[in-house]
Amino acid sequence: MYNRFKELGIPTFITRTTDTTLNPTDRINTITPYVSSSDDIVISNHLNAGGGDGAEVVYALRNNDMLSKMILDNIEATGQNIRKWYQRSLPSNQNQDYYYIIRNTSPAESVLVEYAFLDSTKDDRNQIRNDWEKWAEAVVKAVAEYKGYNYVAPGGNTVNDTYTVQKGDSLWSIAKRFNVGVNEIKSANNLSSNLISVGQQLVIPGVAPSDQTNVTYVVQKGDSLWSIANANNITVDELANLNDLATNTIYVGQVLQIPNTGNSGITTPDVDTVYIVQKGDTLYSIALKYNTTPTAIMNKNNLTSNVLSVGQTLTIPGDVESTGNDDDVINTNTYIVQRGDSLYSISMAYGVSVDDLKRANNLTTDVLTIGQLLTIPTDIESSNGGTTSNLYVVQKGDSLWSIANRFGVSINAIRMMNNLNSDILSIGQTLIIP
Numbered sequence: 001m002y003n004r005f006k007e008l009g010i011p012t013f014i015t016r017t018t019d020t021t022l023n024p025t026d027r028i029n030t031i032t033p034y035v036s037s038s039d040d041i042v043i044s045n046h047l048n049a050g051g052g053d054g055a056e057v058v059y060a061l062r063n064n065d066m067l068s069k070m071i072l073d074n075i076e077a078t079g080q081n082i083r084k085w086y087q088r089s090l091p092s093n094q095n096q097d098y099y100y101i102i103r104n105t106s107p108a109e110s111v112l113v114e115y116a117f118l119d120s121t122k123d124d125r126n127q128i129r130n131d132w133e134k135w136a137e138a139v140v141k142a143v144a145e146y147k148g149y150n151y152v153a154p155g156g157n158t159v160n161d162t163y164t165v166q167k168g169d170s171l172w173s174i175a176k177r178f179n180v181g182v183n184e185i186k187s188a189n190n191l192s193s194n195l196i197s198v199g200q201q202l203v204i205p206g207v208a209p210s211d212q213t214n215v216t217y218v219v220q221k222g223d224s225l226w227s228i229a230n231a232n233n234i235t236v237d238e239l240a241n242l243n244d245l246a247t248n249t250i251y252v253g254q255v256l257q258i259p260n261t262g263n264s265g266i267t268t269p270d271v272d273t274v275y276i277v278q279k280g281d282t283l284y285s286i287a288l289k290y291n292t293t294p295t296a297i298m299n300k301n302n303l304t305s306n307v308l309s310v311g312q313t314l315t316i317p318g319d320v321e322s323t324g325n326d327d328d329v330i331n332t333n334t335y336i337v338q339r340g341d342s343l344y345s346i347s348m349a350y351g352v353s354v355d356d357l358k359r360a361n362n363l364t365t366d367v368l369t370i371g372q373l374l375t376i377p378t379d380i381e382s383s384n385g386g387t388t389s390n391l392y393v394v395q396k397g398d399s400l401w402s403i404a405n406r407f408g409v410s411i412n413a414i415r416m417m418n419n420l421n422s423d424i425l426s427i428g429q430t431l432i433i434p
Contacts, residue, residue, distance in 0.1 A: 001043070004140045010149055028104045032424050033399025035108045039167075041067070041143060042110040044101045053122040055135070056083040058112040060102045061095070067146050068111055074138035078131055080116065113139060150204060165200040170233045172259045174202065194233040219254040232258050247406050273316040277308045282373040292317060304362065307372065337372040345393055345430055352377055394429040407433045 005012035015030040016022070022030070031042060048056070055075045057068040068085035076082045088098040097103035102110040115135050116124035137154065144151040148164040163174060171194045175182045182194070188205040196202070217228065225248045229239045236248065242257050250256070275286060286297065297303070300317045308314075337346075343354045343366050357363070360377045368374075392403060400423045404411045413434045414420070425431075 001045075001136045001140055004137065004154065005143070007154075008140070008144055008149055008152065010144060010147070024100050027101065029423055031105055033401060034397075035105055036397060036427065038062075038107045038109060040108040041147075042101075042105045042108045043139065043143070044099075044110070044112045046112060046114045047128065048114040048117045049119050050117065051119055051121070052083065052117045053120040053124050054081040054083040055116060056114045057085040058088055058099060058102065058114075059085060060106070060110045061087050061089065061097050062106060063109045067109060067142065070142040070146055071111065071113060071139055074142045075115070075135055078134040078138055080127055080131065080135065163202045163204050165196050165198055165202060167198050168235060169196065169198075170194070170235060170238075171196060172232075172234045173238055174204075217256045217258045219250050219252055219256060221252050223250060223252075224248070225250060228256065228258070234259060275314045275316050277310055277312040277314060282308065286314065286316070307369070337368045337374060341368060341393075342366070343368065346374065346376075392431045392433050394425045394427055394431065398425060398427075399423070400425065403431065403433075409434055 002012055002014040013034045015027070034040070035042065055072060057071050059065060059068040065085055072082045072085055090096045090098050090103075099112055102112060115132070116128050118125065118128070141151050148166055150163045165174070171182045171185060171191075174196075175185055184205045185191070185202060186194075188203045219228075225236045225239055225245075229236045232239075238259070239245075239256070240248070242259065277286075296317050297314060300315050343357055343363075347354045347357050354366070356377050357374065358366075360375045392407070394403075400411045400414055400420075404414055411423075414431060415423075
């Protein structure tokens with residue numbers, strides 16, 4: 001199942017690859033680092049016992065039965081008989097799931113799949129030996145269709161199939177998933193740009209890719225992985241994986257590989273250009289797109305803050321030198337506000353004060369918006385004599401293991417430094433890195 005999910009481009013993690021016995025606590029601890037939202041699915045695979053025959057699925061009280069029914073429908077199509085899909089509550093608390101593997105993996109959508117009975121008096125035992133691969137593939141197919149991924153049978157080919165755009169998708173990531181070219185997808189769907197929207201139906205042509213080569217990009221002052229990925233219609237993870245980056249840290253002059261989507265996303269206007277602000281835009285992402293600077297855009301449009309509104313009309317300067325030299329950001333970093341951020345958590349992460357952050361960004365309140373671009377001052381004296389703590393703000397997908405690996409320290413060292421009594425982290429949590 002793990003290998004097939006990877007083949008279909010479905011992000012997946014496997015908790016054990018050897019015949020290892022884990023206690024309930026350890027089993028949960030191997031899962032929770034990968035669970036961050038209700039969009040995640042936990043599949044717990046089992047063989048049953050107790051004298052019955054057939055397959056059944058238990059699903060969480062917090063979820064509906066759609067996925068469970070799809071799994072059993074697909075297993076039944078292999079020739080196995082099915083029993084039921086159901087929920088089960090703790091006798092002592094009807095609001096909690098009976099099985100800890102479901103109960104303690106919230107908020108994920110968790111299912112416990114019982115494929116057959118080991119002590120069946122009917123045909124289950126022979127089917128276990130002969131059909132287990134079919135059953136595994138049945139679950140893969142159910143999950144792929146449930147999540148809107150294009151399902152291709154093992155060794156199969158896709159020919160002009162359709163795909164529903166999911167949150168976080170880009171044309172490049174979709175093209176990579178189906179092994180076709182970005183230009184082929186654009187041509188098949190009459191797209192004039194790389195812009196796609198969640199829920200959009202795309203035709204996936206069954207042709208060989210023509211543009212899956214990479215181009216190089218030299219990191220400029222003020223760049224971040226997010227801004228470069230955003231300008232090229234790919235995700236930060238795709239950019240990091242393509243360049244074998246272990247962290248999100250980049251430096252001026254660094255050469256990065258960028259997937260060639262037929263449009264580098266960067267335009268240099270010869271004359272002033274009018275631009276309508278789109279959802280998700282920031283001053284920095286627009287400046288990067290047009291090869292100018294945030295300060296130049298602010299000066300050209302007489303802006304007093306970096307807050308933009310969807311539909312706002314901006315004039316993009318064609319001559320950066322005529323609108324200022326951007327010297328005011330020479331000794332700064334930039335940060336994109338994430339869900340759960342506060343001025344305090346950001347100030348702690350960068351070792352600056354809240355007041356310094358507000359002054360650097362002309363903020364009159366402590367209210368932030370997701371996607372807002374903040375200037376992080378780096379040439380100020382901190383309150384502890386110029387030294388700053390080594391702090392890290394937990395991001396989506398982080399685990400203690402990944403953070404420890406990133407900073408070259410042990411998990412236990414992070415636990416002790418932060419007085420952690422479990423390995424569960426929350427997005428936006430600030431950790432002290434020893």
